[in-house]
Amino acid sequence: MASKLGLIIKREYLAKVRNRSFIVMTILSPLLIVGMIVLIAYLAKINDDETRVVSVLNESAFFLDELKPSKSISYVHFDDLTLQQAKDSTNSLEYYGLLYIPNQPSVEKAANSSFLFTKDNPNTSITKELEGVFQKKLRQDRLRKLGVSPEQFSSVEKPFEINLSTFEGEKSIKGVNEIKAFIGGGFGYAIMMFIIIYGGFVMRSVIEEKTSRIIEVIISSVEPFQLMLGKIIGNSLAGITQFSIWIVSASALMFVAVLIFGIDLSSLSGESAIPAGPMGGMSQLGAMDSEMMLYAKEIYDIPWGLLIVSFFIYFILGYLIYSSIYAAIGAAVDNETDTQQFIFPIILPLMLAIYVGFFSVFSNPHGPIAVGFSLFPLTSPIVMLMRLPGGIGEGGVPLWQFITSVLLLIITFFGIVSLAAKIYRTGILMYGKKPTYKELIKWLRY
Amino acid sequence: MDHILVAKNVTKSYGNYTALSNISLQIPKNCIYGLLGPNGAGKTSFIRIINQITHQDSGEIFLNGEPLAPKHIASIGYLPEERGLYKSMKVGEQALYLAQLKGMSKSEAKTRLKYWFDRLNIGDWWDKKIQELSKGMAQKIQFIVTVLHEPKLLIFDEPFSGFDPINANIIKDEILQLKENGTSIIFSTHRMESVEELCEYIALIHKSEKILDGKLSDIKKAYKNNIFNVGVQLESDAETLLKTLKEKFNILSSDIDAVEHQLNFKVQLPSSQTGEILTVLSKTTNINRFEETIPSANDIFIQTVNSKDNGK
Numbered sequence: 041m042a043s044k045l046g047l048i049i050k051r052e053y054l055a056k057v058r059n060r061s062f063i064v065m066t067i068l069s070p071l072l073i074v075g076m077i078v079l080i081a082y083l084a085k086i087n088d089d090e091t092r093v094v095s096v097l098n099e100s101a102f103f104l105d106e107l108k109p110s111k112s113i114s115y116v117h118f119d120d121l122t123l124q125q126a127k128d129s130t131n132s133l134e135y136y137g138l139l140y141i142p143n144q145p146s147v148e149k150a151a152n153s154s155f156l157f158t159k160d161n162p163n164t165s166i167t168k169e170l171e172g173v174f175q176k177k178l179r180q181d182r183l184r185k186l187g188v189s190p191e192q193f194s195s196v197e198k199p200f201e202i203n204l205s206t207f208e209g210e211k212s213i214k215g216v217n218e219i220k221a222f223i224g225g226g227f228g229y230a231i232m233m234f235i236i237i238y239g240g241f242v243m244r245s246v247i248e249e250k251t252s253r254i255i256e257v258i259i260s261s262v263e264p265f266q267l268m269l270g271k272i273i274g275n276s277l278a279g280i281t282q283f284s285i286w287i288v289s290a291s292a293l294m295f296v297a298v299l300i301f302g303i304d305l306s307s308l309s310g311e312s313a314i315p316a317g318p319m320g321g322m323s324q325l326g327a328m329d330s331e332m333m334l335y336a337k338e339i340y341d342i343p344w345g346l347l348i349v350s351f352f353i354y355f356i357l358g359y360l361i362y363s364s365i366y367a368a369i370g371a372a373v374d375n376e377t378d379t380q381q382f383i384f385p386i387i388l389p390l391m392l393a394i395y396v397g398f399f400s401v402f403s404n405p406h407g408p409i410a411v412g413f414s415l416f417p418l419t420s421p422i423v424m425l426m427r428l429p430g431g432i433g434e435g436g437v438p439l440w441q442f443i444t445s446v447l448l449l450i451i452t453f454f455g456i457v458s459l460a461a462k463i464y465r466t467g468i469l470m471y472g473k474k475p476t477y478k479e480l481i482k483w484l485r486y
Numbered sequence: 487m488d489h490i491l492v493a494k495n496v497t498k499s500y501g502n503y504t505a506l507s508n509i510s511l512q513i514p515k516n517c518i519y520g521l522l523g524p525n526g527a528g529k530t531s532f533i534r535i536i537n538q539i540t541h542q543d544s545g546e547i548f549l550n551g552e553p554l555a556p557k558h559i560a561s562i563g564y565l566p567e568e569r570g571l572y573k574s575m576k577v578g579e580q581a582l583y584l585a586q587l588k589g590m591s592k593s594e595a596k597t598r599l600k601y602w603f604d605r606l607n608i609g610d611w612w613d614k615k616i617q618e619l620s621k622g623m624a625q626k627i628q629f630i631v632t633v634l635h636e637p638k639l640l641i642f643d644e645p646f647s648g649f650d651p652i653n654a655n656i657i658k659d660e661i662l663q664l665k666e667n668g669t670s671i672i673f674s675t676h677r678m679e680s681v682e683e684l685c686e687y688i689a690l691i692h693k694s695e696k697i698l699d700g701k702l703s704d705i706k707k708a709y710k711n712n713i714f715n716v717g718v719q720l721e722s723d724a725e726t727l728l729k730t731l732k733e734k735f736n737i738l739s740s741d742i743d744a745v746e747h748q749l750n751f752k753v754q755l756p757s758s759q760t761g762e763i764l765t766v767l768s769k770t771t772n773i774n775r776f777e778e779t780i781p782s783a784n785d786i787f788i789q790t791v792n793s794k795d796n797g798k
Contacts, residue, residue: 047586055575253570257631260537260564261587469539471568482501 044262045270052274056241057281066282070290078297092136092166097126099143100150106173107139113169115139127157137162139170147181219335220342220429221402227351228397228422230283232390235359238279239366239386242272243379246370246468255468264465272363342429350428350442357449358421361456362386368460371467372475372483393419401426411441417452420445459484489548490515490639490670491536496545498531505531506542507694513672513687518665520685520702521674522787527691529674530567533641536672537564550638560589563637567644567674569628571616578612581631588635595634602630606656621648629657633664640664641672646680658684678784688783692791702783709781709789713738713754717775718767720747727770735763748774 056062095116096107107115116135118126123140130138137158144150151174156162180193188196246268249255258267369382393413400409405427414424414437424445430436466483473479491513498506506528513519523529534540536547538556547554549561572580578599585595603609606626616624625648633640642661646654661684665671673685681688681702689699698705721727724742727749731737740751755763767773781789 044587047583051583055572059574248572252573253566253568254572256539256566256568257564257570257584257628258587259539260562260566261559261584264539469534485501 045266048262048267048270049274049277052245052271053277055245056275056278062278062282066285070286070293073286073290074293074297077294092163094137094139094156094166094170095126095130095133095135096139096141097121097123098139098141100141101143102147102150103141103173103177106177110169112165130157131159136166147177151178219339221397221405221426223339223342224347224401224426224429225394225397227347228425229394231351231355231358231421231425232394234279234283234355235362235390236387238275238359239363241275241279242363243366243370244376245271245275246367246464247373247376247379250371250374250468250471259465259468264468265461268364268367268461268464272360272367276359276363343431346432347425347428351425353446354421354425354449357446357453361417361449361453362390364457364460364464368463368467371464372470372480373467374471374474378474389418390422393422397423397426405430406437415441415445415448417445417448420449488515489513490550491672492548493532494546494548496532496535496542496547498528498535498540498542504694506535508545509691509696510545511689511696511699513670515670516665516668517686518661518671518673518684520681520688520783521672521691522676522678522681522688522783523691524676524791528694529691530643532691533564533566533643533672533674536639536641537562560635561638563588563632563635563640565628565632565640565642565645567647571624571627573617574615576612577614577616577619577627580616581627581634584631585634590635598634598636599630602634606630606660622650622653625649626653626657629660633660637669639670639672641674643674644677645673645675646677678782678787681783685783690787690790692794697794698786698790705786706780706783709786710778711754711781712756713752713779714760715750715752715775715777715779716763716767716773717748717750719772719774720749721771724749731763731766734766735759750775752779 091109091112091114093114093116095118097118098104098107107117109115113136116133118129121129126138126140137156139154139156141150141154144153154174156167156170180190183193184190249258365386369379369386372382373379396409396413396419400407400413401423404410410423410427413419414427424437424442427437428442432439432442462484463480467475489512491511493509493511496506496509497504509528509532521529521532531540535542536549536554538554538559549558552558575583581599582592582595585599586592590598600609603612608623608626611619611623611627616627619627629645632642640661645657645661649657658680661671661673673681675681685702687700688702688705690697718727720742728737728740728751731751731753736754738752738754740749742749753763764773764776
């Protein structure tokens with residue numbers, strides 16, 4: 041029995057890794073991903089560098105000092121021109137726009153009758169910045185009327201940051217929860233992607249056996265359940281092979297890209313498609329200030345051992361549950377186009393887990409929604425992993441929640457796999473029937 | 487008599503649909519046993535139960551005297567009606583895989599595959615992919631894979647579909663050879679020509695029930711209805727001859743072949759009358775043909791199925 045399972049796993053694995061499109065994807069994907077990242081970083085850099093020139097026709101007695109060049113706007117001042125002349129010059133000099141401040145007796149009135157002329161609809165960041173300048177001046181002016189001097193005003197305006205500390209007296213820093221959830225999220229996201237891609241492989245492989253009509257030949261030699269299990273394991277091994285190649289080659293490529301293009305990856309923050317490993321930032325240790333040191337310490341303090349062990353637990357159980365559902369779907373249909381109605385309900389909990397994770401776990405890792413979804417078996421592999429970087433026990437996930445979630449997952453695993461196996465063994469011998477949910481429930485009783 | 491397979495009161499239903507009701511069969515060793523029936527009669531359901539792909543709701547099955555168990559998978563070879571192979575897998579690799587799933591060792595499977603590939607003249611296909619082969623070629627591979635592990639019981643479900651006449655003949659000869667070598671064979675089909683040629687025993691399944699079984703020659707005898715086909719040389723006056731005959735005998739149909747100058751007719755004769763009609767005919771004319779019509783398997787099939795349907 042065991043050797044037959046081994047044979048099936050071997051065949052499924054080889055069939056997958058020898059497949060031409062699989063090989064192409066394995067080679068191309070890292071190139072595409074790294075290419076995308078480099079492109080995004082490059083575009084972001086270009087975008088940042090652009091400074092727009094705005095000409096100013098200021099006929100009032102105000103705003104003489106306020107319009108200082110910034111990162112995104114520089115100003116050219118026109119004097120002694122009419123508005124029409126200023127517009128024409130702005131146009132012919134191809135400046136971004138013309139700011140017109142008419143001669144008015146008060147700041148209030150001058151501001152209210154000012155105009156920004158541009159060729160097209162102006163960029164929001166430009167209008168925001170200009171509005172900020174006016175806003176500040178107006179506030180200063182109104183306060184001055186109430187008897188507040190400009191010096192007093194600027195002291196009031198000083199930005200404020202609250203001092204942070206843990207109960208143990210260590211200095212704590214902002215954004216750590218987000219970083220932790222982000223790292224957990226990376227693991228969760230990897231699980232989701234793996235399930236969707238390789239679950240699909242399992243499904244297509246089942247459909248292929250049905251359409252090529254080999255299925256009856258095979259199951260006259262082996263148990264349908266053995267075949268299903270062999271398929272799931274074989275395909276996941278192929279998936280792990282592919283994932284490993286991706287991670288290794290993408291890291292290598294990324295390293296090369298950083299060396300060649302000198303792109304500052306830290307500017308990308310959240311946009312990276314690859315789950316950021318803890319080592320990502322380490323190469324810049326030299327330039328780190330004390331705050332960076334604190335972040336590094338927090339990342340270092342994440343219970344990596346626990347995280348990796350639980351990643352494997354949740355990954356294996358979650359993948360087995362979902363891929364056996366995929367196998368059942370493959371068995372129920374005759375071709376891939378019929379799978380849509382069944383696929384959506386599977387992807388739904390996965391998507392939900394990701395969204396709940398990013399919206400709820402980020403802000404409150406131990407709130408009721410985060411707890412609920414990290415216990416519910418269809419979402420726990422993703423949501424629990426987002427909570428786990430906080431550790432287990434005090435300040436992290438309570439131990440009972442962790443154990444309950446794993447137990448629920450194991451129970452669900454046995455339930456779902458046996459249901460899926462029933463649908464599978466009936467479905468693989470059914471041809472020419474477009475199955476409905478009602479039909480599937482009937483199959484469970486055969 | 488020694489039986490390779492005995493089924494006792496086997497019943498199987500899917501929800502409200504009954505696929506098999508109380509089927510009992512005895513399949514003798516070392517013969518070709520035809521499992522006949524219209525589409526949807528329950529043949530495939532029965533075969534799937536023998537192969538342990540599905541299980542009966544009630545009833546028992548014995549293989550070689552032992553209750554059917556998973557270990558018997560290795561002693562059964564099954565060529566399903568819905569058959570195929572992995573399209574993108576190489577012929578040799580695939581045959582090895584399927585043989586190993588039946589419990590053969592890799593080296594043993596290789597030796598026997600070589601023998602069969604040479605025997606059917608397809609030695610150079612080993613490294614081809616199935617998708618490069620024609621349908622008939624793939625069927626040959628399928629056949630080899632079915633018989634490779636030298637099972638005691640072979641089950642062929644519509645084995646000749648997909649073969650051209652030449653290859654169908656090759657396969658037919660191979661099946662007969664396997665029988666000679668001592669294999670018992672169940673042959674499921676609704677194509678009656680091949681039944682006449684191959685089967686010694688048949689069972690007829692219709693609407694989930696067995697309505698007939700036994701030795702084909704016995705069944706044919708039982709279905710004989712004393713009808714004779716007669717052809718005589720035509721003398722000048724056919725009408726008079728026909729008239730005299732009709733007075734004495736039960737003529738079922740007749741026709742006059744003017745080109746060959748022959749009168750053909752069908753007559754039903756109780757055994758006592760055969761001598762009488764021969765005397766009458768030999769006096770008046772030359773007899774070209776006089777033969778008893780033995781019902782073909784096809785006639786029996788249609789007759790039994792129809793009478794069953796009308797009886798209900």
